[in-house]
Amino acid sequence: MGKKVAFCEAGYDSFYGAQQSLYTFLVNVDREKIEPVFVSPGEGEFTKRISEIGIDVEVIRQPEVFNKRGNVLKEKGLSSKIKALTGYFKHVKRYMNYYKKENIETVYCNDIRSILTSGLAARLRGIPVVWYVRVDKRLGIFNWFASNIATRIVTISNNVQNIFPKKLIINANKKFKTIYTGINLEQVDAVSTTSCLREELNVNKDTQLVALIGSIQPRKGQKDFIEAIYEIKKNHLYDAEDVKFLIVGDIVDESQRNYLEELKEMVKKNQMEEMVIFMGRRNDVLSIMKQVNLVVLPSYSEGLPRVVLESFACLCPVVATDVAGTGEIVDDKQNGLLIKPGNIEMLFKSILFMLEDKARTKEMGKNGRKKIEDCFKLESYISNLEELLLSV
Incomplete structure (x- = not known):
């Protein structure tokens, strides 16, 4: 039995570049070395495709407010912000419970939204987190927070590393690695x-x-x-x-x-x-x-x-x-x-x-x-x- 790795991607209802690259890996991964499970905040085209290649999909539904694109902290009104944050921590707790129940050994996050939820849950459980950064978006405090959650940070190109402060890359050089995606x-x-x-x-x-x-x-x-x-x-x-x-x-x-x-x-x-x-x-x-x-x-x-x-x-x-x-x-x-x-x-x-x-x-x-x-x-x-x- 291989190492049990939970793969996480927030874009469960999309099938564009990021999802396609992860899908390609999951199709070709050596399952004697790695036992993949897929953990998703919802069901859609991507989860359907993952199921079709024989990988178990666990749906841990996120609060409705997280189905919106963008920063949930921009919700209007104090009560809405409190409700959003409460829902966020409850959602993280559900991931923590799942990881414990399934004896997950490593968590892989394919995007910023997943590392801020499923990745944080893994870190709180003491489980190593791999974050694959696929877009050169400078997200300020969110990138800083995510980089502290991650055990290893994989960038899809050398230039994508530029979204992080140079000081961070120098001080944590062994944390970063570039892995180009490949074409079949x-x-x-x-x-x-x-x-x-x-x-x-x-x-x-x-x-x-x-x-x-x-x-x-x-x-x-x-x-x-x-x-x-x-x-x-x-x-x-x-x-x-x-x-x-x-x-x-x-x-x-x-x-x-x-x-x-x-x-x-x-x-x-x-x-x-x-x-x-x-x-x-x-x-x-x-x-x-x-x-x-x-x-x-x-x-x-x-x-x-x-x-x-x-x-x-x-x-x-x-x-x-x-x-x-x-x-x-x-x-x-x-x-x-x-x-x-x-x-x-x-x-x-x-x-x-x-x-x-x-x-x-x-x-x-x-x-x-x-x-x-x-x-x-x-x-x-x-x-x-x-x-x-x-x-x-």
Whole structure:
């Protein structure tokens, strides 16, 4: 029987980059070394997928106030704050009881919300906590608190460590470790493109396809993408027969609904409905990546964006903002183009360059695939994370 490890993720009803990377690990982990259980504050798409691969899921329901995104301490009124804090400590206590009952030996937290609840419960029980930091968000006191809870801190890229004070990294150097996530190239290569995207979109083989793939939220930069597309339209450089721009993904929760509506209004106002297509949430993302000419990721914050890794695995080049670990994947002008976040002109010109130089774009796609083969193998991700979990 392997070491019993509880894996925790607050985004139980999502299946984007962070959840996909953890799922990949759980599918491939050596269960003779590690016996995984999954502990969740609710039920949804992610917990369903975890159950389907034969891992026990324990649901420890969180108070309703914690289903909101953001800081629950911003609740209005003293009584609401007290109620939220009381619910928080009761929730932590439930995790503590579960860990004791199930003889959990290590707790792995996949996000900030889980380490502040399930991670704290483990620390209070004297159980080692591994925190995998996947996004370069500076959360002030919350990052400080979480870093004190964690026994080991794994960052998804070297640059993500910059969210922590340099003094902390220097003083606790052995606490930090970078482990790149990996891509299963055999799985990517097995993905079929028989469901033709061009037929679905009713476009011919000469129409170029450019996709932004990711959850609909401001930090992903969909608004900048639409503004760059408007520059292309305004200057009469391409029309809807020449290129289609796809926005693939959906909101994570209702707090982003207004943002999605704002994006759709921008497209309508600028008469770009034939040029910009909202695809919604898709289960065939890899197939889409294999059929588009370019993937764009104009994010304001990332960790090590899985969409870039998967695009490269699919021989698709990218235009991406140089944030966090993106520059550790993208070699500028070799397998894609790096731009500054929020710079619409750079985004517009970079997309235009890729559309115009098809031979160079295709070569960049090949270089991207080689980067994955050389630096982001699935086997390295699995073995490195297994080794760390067994060592704490």
